[in-house]
Amino acid sequence: MNDQLYQDRIVALAKAKTGAGKLAEPTKSARRDNPLCGDRVVVDVRLGEKGKIAEIGHQVRGCLLCQASASALASVAVGRDAAGIAAIQQDAERALGRTEGEAGEPFAAFAPVRNHRSRHECVLLPIEALKDALK
Numbered sequence: 001m002n003d004q005l006y007q008d009r010i011v012a013l014a015k016a017k018t019g020a021g022k023l024a025e026p027t028k029s030a031r032r033d034n035p036l037c038g039d040r041v042v043v044d045v046r047l048g049e050k051g052k053i054a055e056i057g058h059q060v061r062g063c064l065l066c067q068a069s070a071s072a073l074a075s076v077a078v079g080r081d082a083a084g085i086a087a088i089q090q091d092a093e094r095a096l097g098r099t100e101g102e103a104g105e106p107f108a109a110f111a112p113v114r115n116h117r118s119r120h121e122c123v124l125l126p127i128e129a130l131k132d133a134l135k
Contacts, residue, residue, distance in 0.1 A: 023046055027047040072109070
């Protein structure tokens, strides 16, 4: 592992496994694959009133960055709708240096990935899967 890339905050997010697992009765599900690295993410959501996420689950077969990102996403997704998830994506893109500004938590933890462009998709894959599930 690249110590600079896999800092303690990223490892802690991955180990937390927030939202890990399949939901028993999801309203919607989506799967995203990254053919370049082999990461695969399945996101389940149970939607509540006004299309807001009431519960989220994810299954990740992938690298530590993808696992950490899915955990970070699950920690902030409940109570948000598609527009709220777009705001989360903007925060992740700030951390990666793709968008101007400072990233908020928990995605600020991914700042070390900024200089590793080939790994950006690992961080964004769970968000893309969730966006697909909300369509």
